[in-house]
Amino acid sequence: MSTILEMRSITKEFPGVKALSNVNLTVERGEIHAICGENGAGKSTLMKVLSGVYPHGSYDGEIVFDGETARFGSINDSEARGIVIIHQELALVPYLSVAENIFLGNEVKGRAGLVDWNKANAEAAKLLARVGLDENPVTPVGALGVGKQQLIEIAKALSKEVRLLILDEPTAALNDNDSEHLLDLLRHLKGQGITCIIISHKLNEVADIADRTTIIRDGQTIETLDMSDPASTQDRIIRGMVGRDLEHRYPERTSVIGDEVLRVEDWTVYHPTQADRKIIDNASFNVRAGEVVGIAGLMGAGRTELAMSIFGRSYGRNISGHLYKDGKEIKLGSVSDAIRHGIAYATEDRKGYGLNLIDDVRRNISLAGLGNLAPRGWVNGNEELRVADEYRGSLNIKTPTVMSVVGQLSGGNQQKVVLSKWLYTDPDVLIVDEPTRGIDVGAKYEIYTIINKMVAAGKAVVVISSELPELLGICDRVYTLAFGRITGQLPVSEATQENLMELMTIERDQPLPTKDYVS
Amino acid sequence: MNAIDSLRDMITRNMRQSGIMVAFVAIVAFFAILNPNFLSPTNLTNIVLQYSYILILAIGMLMIIVAGHIDLSVGSVVALTGAVSAVLVIRNGMPWWVGVLAAIAVGLLVGAWQGFWVAYVGIPGFIVTLAGMLLFRGLTYLVLNNASLSPFGGNYYDVANGFLNGLLGGYGVDVFTLVIFGIAVVGYGVSQWRTRRGKIAYQQTVESLPLFVVKLVIVAAVVMWFGYQLASSRGLPLVLIILAALVIIYGLVTQRSVFGRHVYAVGGNRHAAELSGVKVKKVYFWIFVNMGFLASVAGVVYSSRMNGAQPSAGNMFELDAIAACFIGGASTTGGVGRVGGAMIGGLIMAVMSNGMQLMGVPQSMQQVVKGLVLLLAVAFDIWNKRRASVVR
Structure with missing residues (x-):
C-alpha cells in the first residue's frame, strides 16, 4: 500500500481558540479510514482544512496528497484533485431531478454550450447503477428518502x-x-x-x-x-476519545417507581393531509413517577x-383517544395547554424544531417557560440571565457565555440547551425524542x-429512540411501536435487542402477540 | 471567561448597532461641514417634522420584518386613514378628535383584515399586503371621490405642526422645552443606573464606572444640545412627543415583553417557537393589527402636516420604512432587528434627504444615493455576519 494523503x-x-494543534493524519491508498472524536474535538475543522474550506495559509502545517504538496x-x-466531501446535512436541491443534482455545477455540455439532458440522464443512470440505486434519473430528489x-x-x-x-x-440519519446498504457500497x-x-459516532x-481509525481529542491526534x-x-x-475510562456507558440508577403520571388510551391519529391514512393506530401506554419508559420503533x-x-x-388530524394525567382526564388543544399540564417534549430535530439558532443560549432556554419570568407580561431580564447561567452550570453547557448564539454550539451542547428549556418549564412528564442523535x-x-436526575426527583420520562442498546441501558420498561401500533411492552429485565426487534417488525395486518408477551 | 473575551463578545454582538451609529454620526458630520445651516435650529426642527411619519411606520415595520414578513401596504393605509379623517372633519365638519379616532379605527380594521389572511389562511405577508397596497389605494380614491380635501386647520393641524412652547416663558430660548429635555435626560440616567445596579446584583459584567459615566455624559450632552437647538427655534414639536412615546413603548414591548420575545422567536424559527408553546398565528395576527394602528397614526400625522388629504398621499412610504429597518440592521430572513436600529436607519435616510436638499442636489441624484446607501448597509450586514461566523 502506498500513502495517498499525509x-x-x-x-x-481561531481568535482565542486553538482548534487543531499539530494534528497528523496518514491515509493509505484504497483503505477506509475512520476518524473518531467527541463533538468539538476538531474532526470537522480538520476536514475543512483538507478540503480547502479553510484555504492554504490560514493554517500551519503541510498537506501532501498523492505525492505532491497541496495548497488548496x-x-x-x-x-x-479528486477530494470530495459529503456533509452530514446533504447538499441536494429537493425540487431538482436526480440527474440535475448529480451534475449540478458540473453540467454535461452539448452543442452551443447548452446542457445535453439526454446524455446527462444516461450518465446519471450509469452512476446510479454503480451505487446500486434503482431510480429514474428524472425523479425529483425530494421524493426520495434520506437513505x-x-x-x-x-x-x-x-x-x-x-x-x-x-x-x-x-x-446518522439512516435506519439500519x-x-x-451504504456500508456495503463503501x-x-x-x-x-x-x-x-x-x-x-x-x-x-x-x-x-x-481498516484503520484515527482518534482525535481536543484538537490533537x-x-x-x-x-x-x-x-x-x-x-x-x-477511552481515546474521552480521555478516561467509561466504565459504564449508562449511569447507574435505582428505580423508585410511584403512581401513574400519564396514561394514553386508544390514541389514533390520521395523516395531516392524507385524510384516510392512519399514522397512529389505537395506541395505549402509560408512564409512572420515577420511571423511564422507552418507545422503540x-x-x-x-x-x-x-x-x-x-x-x-402538534401533529396530525382527527385525533381520537384519551389522555389521563395523575388519573384525571385532560384535553390538550395546544402546546401551551400541554406545558401548563406539566408535559414537555424535546424534539428529535434540534435545528429544525428545537432551537432558534440565531438567538442566544439565554433566550432559547427561557422561551417555553417565559411565563415564569414574566408574571405581568414583562420579562425580568436579570432573573432570566440567572436562570440561564444556572442551567449552564448544572447541565454543563459548554459555551463562553449564555449570550452566545446557539447555532455555534456543538450538537451535544445544543441538546443540553433544548433540555434546559424543558426542565425550566418544570414538567412532570418529559418526552425526549432521539435525545442522543x-x-x-x-x-x-x-x-x-x-x-436520571429527573426521575430521581419523581418525574416521569419517556424516551423515544431507534438505538436499542440505549433503551436497554436507561429504561425501566420498553414499548415497541410498529406501523403506528404499540405491538408489545417488556420490562427491561426481559427485553433483548432480538425480542424488541421482533416486536418492532410486526407488520400492519399481522396479529399482535398473545398477552403473555405483554407482561 | 475573562474580561477581554466578554468585551470582544459585547463588541461582536453590538457590531450591527454600533456600526450603523458610527455611520450616522459620520453622515451628520459630513453635511454639517458642507453646510453650516444643516445643524441650525430651524433645520433640525424641520427634519423632525418632515420624517416623523416614516419613523412611526418603521416601528411597526420592524416588528413585521423581525417576525419574517413584510408589509407593502402601509403607504396606502396612510392615505386611506388620512382620507377617512379628512372626510369626517373637513367635509362633514366633525370635531378633530373624531377624525383621529376614526382613522385609528380604520387602521385597526385594515390590520385585522391583513392579519387574518396571513395568520389564519396562511398567505405570505408579501402577497397579502401587495394586494392591500392596491386595495387600500383604491378605497382612498373612492372615499375622496378622486379629489383632494383641505384644509383641516385648527387642532387637527396642530398635531403635526404644533409646538409646546412659551408655557414657562424664556429669553430667546423656550424654557419649557429645556425642562422637558432635562427631565428626559435625568430619566434616562436613572434608568441606566438602575439597569446597571440590577446587573451588578445578578453578578453580570458591566462596563467600568468611568466608561459608564462618560457614556451617560455624552448622551446627555447630545440630547441637551438638540433640545437647546429646538428651544431656540420654535419649541417642542408635538409630533416629537408622540414619536418619543412610541419609541419608548415599543422599545419596551420588543425587548422586555413576552409578546416581543415571541415575535423574535417566531422570526428566528417558527417551528421551534410553535413547539415551545408560542401561538404563532396570534403573533402574526397581532403584528399586522399593530402595523395597521401605527399606519393610522402616521396617516393622521401626515394628513395633519399636509393640512389635507390627497388620493396619492403616502406613495412609496412603505419602501422608506422598509429601508429604514434594513439599514438599521434588521435581517431579511427575520428574527433580528431592533426598534432603536430602525430609528437610526430612518434618521440616516432623513438626514441624507434633508442634507442633499439643502445642498441643492437634484432629485434624481438623491434617489441614486439613497439606493446605494440601502445596498451598502445590507452588504455591510452580510459581510459582518460572515466575519462573525468565521471567528468561531
Whole structure:
C-alpha cells in the first residue's frame, strides 16, 4: 500500500481558540479510514482544512496528497484533485431531478454550450447503477428518502472522479437497513480503489468497516489504530476519545417507581393531509413517577408522530383517544395547554424544531417557560440571565457565555440547551425524542445523567429512540411501536435487542402477540 | 471567561448597532461641514417634522420584518386613514378628535383584515399586503371621490405642526422645552443606573464606572444640545412627543415583553417557537393589527402636516420604512432587528434627504444615493455576519 494523503502537524487557530494543534493524519491508498472524536474535538475543522474550506495559509502545517504538496485555495481546488466531501446535512436541491443534482455545477455540455439532458440522464443512470440505486434519473430528489439521497450524494462524488471520498456522519440519519446498504457500497468502492475517510459516532459501524481509525481529542491526534488488531476494541476507542475510562456507558440508577403520571388510551391519529391514512393506530401506554419508559420503533413507525400528537396536537388530524394525567382526564388543544399540564417534549430535530439558532443560549432556554419570568407580561431580564447561567452550570453547557448564539454550539451542547428549556418549564412528564442523535459518547453520558436526575426527583420520562442498546441501558420498561401500533411492552429485565426487534417488525395486518408477551 | 473575551463578545454582538451609529454620526458630520445651516435650529426642527411619519411606520415595520414578513401596504393605509379623517372633519365638519379616532379605527380594521389572511389562511405577508397596497389605494380614491380635501386647520393641524412652547416663558430660548429635555435626560440616567445596579446584583459584567459615566455624559450632552437647538427655534414639536412615546413603548414591548420575545422567536424559527408553546398565528395576527394602528397614526400625522388629504398621499412610504429597518440592521430572513436600529436607519435616510436638499442636489441624484446607501448597509450586514461566523 502506498500513502495517498499525509497531513503533517496541522495547526489551526481561531481568535482565542486553538482548534487543531499539530494534528497528523496518514491515509493509505484504497483503505477506509475512520476518524473518531467527541463533538468539538476538531474532526470537522480538520476536514475543512483538507478540503480547502479553510484555504492554504490560514493554517500551519503541510498537506501532501498523492505525492505532491497541496495548497488548496478553495473547495474547487480540492475537488479538481479528486477530494470530495459529503456533509452530514446533504447538499441536494429537493425540487431538482436526480440527474440535475448529480451534475449540478458540473453540467454535461452539448452543442452551443447548452446542457445535453439526454446524455446527462444516461450518465446519471450509469452512476446510479454503480451505487446500486434503482431510480429514474428524472425523479425529483425530494421524493426520495434520506437513505437514497445519501447514495445520490455518493453518485455525485463519483461523477467528479473522486479519489478520496470524505463522509461526515453518513449514517446518522439512516435506519439500519439503509446504513447497511451504504456500508456495503463503501466496501464495494474500496474494491474499485477509492479511498474513504469516514467520520462517525457509531462505533460498531467503525469497528465493522474501517481498516484503520484515527482518534482525535481536543484538537490533537491521540492514536491511529489498526482495526485488524484484536486490541482495537470499541472500549479502546472510547477511552481515546474521552480521555478516561467509561466504565459504564449508562449511569447507574435505582428505580423508585410511584403512581401513574400519564396514561394514553386508544390514541389514533390520521395523516395531516392524507385524510384516510392512519399514522397512529389505537395506541395505549402509560408512564409512572420515577420511571423511564422507552418507545422503540423503526423509522416511519410513527414514534415522533405519536409524541407530537400528544403534545398539544402538534401533529396530525382527527385525533381520537384519551389522555389521563395523575388519573384525571385532560384535553390538550395546544402546546401551551400541554406545558401548563406539566408535559414537555424535546424534539428529535434540534435545528429544525428545537432551537432558534440565531438567538442566544439565554433566550432559547427561557422561551417555553417565559411565563415564569414574566408574571405581568414583562420579562425580568436579570432573573432570566440567572436562570440561564444556572442551567449552564448544572447541565454543563459548554459555551463562553449564555449570550452566545446557539447555532455555534456543538450538537451535544445544543441538546443540553433544548433540555434546559424543558426542565425550566418544570414538567412532570418529559418526552425526549432521539435525545442522543448525532452526539458524542461523553455528551450522551451527560444526557443520560440528566434523565436520571429527573426521575430521581419523581418525574416521569419517556424516551423515544431507534438505538436499542440505549433503551436497554436507561429504561425501566420498553414499548415497541410498529406501523403506528404499540405491538408489545417488556420490562427491561426481559427485553433483548432480538425480542424488541421482533416486536418492532410486526407488520400492519399481522396479529399482535398473545398477552403473555405483554407482561 | 475573562474580561477581554466578554468585551470582544459585547463588541461582536453590538457590531450591527454600533456600526450603523458610527455611520450616522459620520453622515451628520459630513453635511454639517458642507453646510453650516444643516445643524441650525430651524433645520433640525424641520427634519423632525418632515420624517416623523416614516419613523412611526418603521416601528411597526420592524416588528413585521423581525417576525419574517413584510408589509407593502402601509403607504396606502396612510392615505386611506388620512382620507377617512379628512372626510369626517373637513367635509362633514366633525370635531378633530373624531377624525383621529376614526382613522385609528380604520387602521385597526385594515390590520385585522391583513392579519387574518396571513395568520389564519396562511398567505405570505408579501402577497397579502401587495394586494392591500392596491386595495387600500383604491378605497382612498373612492372615499375622496378622486379629489383632494383641505384644509383641516385648527387642532387637527396642530398635531403635526404644533409646538409646546412659551408655557414657562424664556429669553430667546423656550424654557419649557429645556425642562422637558432635562427631565428626559435625568430619566434616562436613572434608568441606566438602575439597569446597571440590577446587573451588578445578578453578578453580570458591566462596563467600568468611568466608561459608564462618560457614556451617560455624552448622551446627555447630545440630547441637551438638540433640545437647546429646538428651544431656540420654535419649541417642542408635538409630533416629537408622540414619536418619543412610541419609541419608548415599543422599545419596551420588543425587548422586555413576552409578546416581543415571541415575535423574535417566531422570526428566528417558527417551528421551534410553535413547539415551545408560542401561538404563532396570534403573533402574526397581532403584528399586522399593530402595523395597521401605527399606519393610522402616521396617516393622521401626515394628513395633519399636509393640512389635507390627497388620493396619492403616502406613495412609496412603505419602501422608506422598509429601508429604514434594513439599514438599521434588521435581517431579511427575520428574527433580528431592533426598534432603536430602525430609528437610526430612518434618521440616516432623513438626514441624507434633508442634507442633499439643502445642498441643492437634484432629485434624481438623491434617489441614486439613497439606493446605494440601502445596498451598502445590507452588504455591510452580510459581510459582518460572515466575519462573525468565521471567528468561531
